[in-house]
Amino acid sequence: xxISGAAKAAGLxxxxxRYYADIGLVEPAARTAAGYRDYDDASxxxxxxxxxxxxxxxxxxxxxxxLGLYQDADRSxxxxxxxxxxxxxxxxxxxxxxxxxxxxxxxLVDACCGDARPDCPIIDYLS
Amino acid sequence: xxISGAAKAAGLxxxxxRYYADIGLVEPAARTAAGYRDYDDASxxxxxxxxxxxxxxxxxxxxxxxLGLYQDADRSxxxxxxxxxxxxxxxxxxxxxxxxxxxxxxxLVDACCGDARPDCPIIDYLS
DNA sequence: GCTTGACCTTCCCGCTACAGGAAGGATTAC
DNA sequence: GTAATCCTTCCTGTAGCGGGAAGGTCAAGC
Numbered sequence: 003x004x005i006s007g008a009a010k011a012a013g014l015x016x017x018x019x020r021y022y023a024d025i026g027l028v029e030p031a032a033r034t035a036a037g038y039r040d041y042d043d044a045s046x047x048x049x050x051x052x053x054x055x056x057x058x059x060x061x062x063x064x065x066x067x068x069l070g071l072y073q074d075a076d077r078s079x080x081x082x083x084x085x086x087x088x089x090x091x092x093x094x095x096x097x098x099x100x101x102x103x104x105x106x107x108x109x110l111v112d113a114c115c116g117d118a119r120p121d122c123p124i125i126d127y128l129s
Numbered sequence: 130x131x132i133s134g135a136a137k138a139a140g141l142x143x144x145x146x147r148y149y150a151d152i153g154l155v156e157p158a159a160r161t162a163a164g165y166r167d168y169d170d171a172s173x174x175x176x177x178x179x180x181x182x183x184x185x186x187x188x189x190x191x192x193x194x195x196l197g198l199y200q201d202a203d204r205s206x207x208x209x210x211x212x213x214x215x216x217x218x219x220x221x222x223x224x225x226x227x228x229x230x231x232x233x234x235x236x237l238v239d240a241c242c243g244d245a246r247p248d249c250p251i252i253d254y255l256s
Numbered sequence: 257g258c259t260t261g262a263c264c265t266t267c268c269c270g271c272t273a274c275a276g277g278a279a280g281g282a283t284t285a286c
Numbered sequence: 287g288t289a290a291t292c293c294t295t296c297c298t299g300t301a302g303c304g305g306g307a308a309g310g311t312c313a314a315g316c
Contacts, residue, residue, distance in 0.1 A: 021274055036282055038293055047256070054255045058234055072252055082251050083243035090238055093231050097224065104220045107185055111217055116210035124209050125199055128181045148303055163311055165264055264311065282293065
């Protein structure tokens with residue numbers, strides 16, 4: 003299967019699939035005589051796997067580790083759980099950060115009457 | 130005041146202050162004979178203003194607009210409120226996105242026993 | 257007056273995870 | 287045969303800086 007077929011099957015842009023091949027994350031099974039990337043079932047599964055992992059916000063480095071574990075029959079679920087927990091911690095940290103920003107900014111926006119006059123608590127707060 | 134003094138006063142890294150000058154966001158009031166950037170009270174206030182706005186996650190472009198309004202005595206608070214509301218909407222969208230990711234991933238992590246065996250619902254879900 | 261160390265300057269590369277596009281070859285449909 | 291649609295590599299750009307090199311400047315101490 004050529005790159006556009008693989009991209010479609012994995013639900014990823016062609017550019018992304020090519021990028022993953024370039025950085026050695028998911029390489030095509032082979033190259034055709036003309037130099038076209040050729041994806042087989044295994045590489046397709048890896049592409050989809052990475053696509054879903056990226057959907058969770060795992061970094062490329064984390065995807066690389068997860069992919070390694072995915073292909074390792076001798077893996078321990080503890081290793082997987084550790085990576086996922088790390089990502090979960092990132093998400094929670096970001097959520098806390100956003101919550102603080104949200105509350106402060108919502109308060110300011112609420113206090114701003116938003117009319118034609120220049121007086122503005124948002125500007126005041128930033129000053 | 131030279132760049133390191135200005136950076137310290139605004140609570141920003143020197144590199145950041147230089148970057149803001151380069152992109153014309155906050156330019157120094159003058160240059161010394163030796164070519165050193167020279168910051169006065171007004172430029173210092175702008176630096177601090179941008180620093181706080183960046184703290185809210187406003188993009189450089191949004192900071193540029195806010196800074197324009199900050200210096201515009203004829204501004205309407207409605208203009209400020211619109212930019213702030215846009216940022217608030219971005220924050221809320223990100224929060225929703227993270228909430229979904231959090232719930233799904235937390236569920237998976239919770240279901241993974243994290244022992245020495247290879248069986249793992251996280252890997253299963255990504256496959 | 258000279259040195260030393262801490263500034264400052266510009267310039268260029270690197271980061272993440274790709275997207276856009278150019279130039280040129282391959283394949284496919286008609 | 288040709289036109290359209292693929293494919294390839296390579297280069298540039300994104301946001302917001304950080305790191306570091308090469309070289310000029312300034313203040314303090316001897």
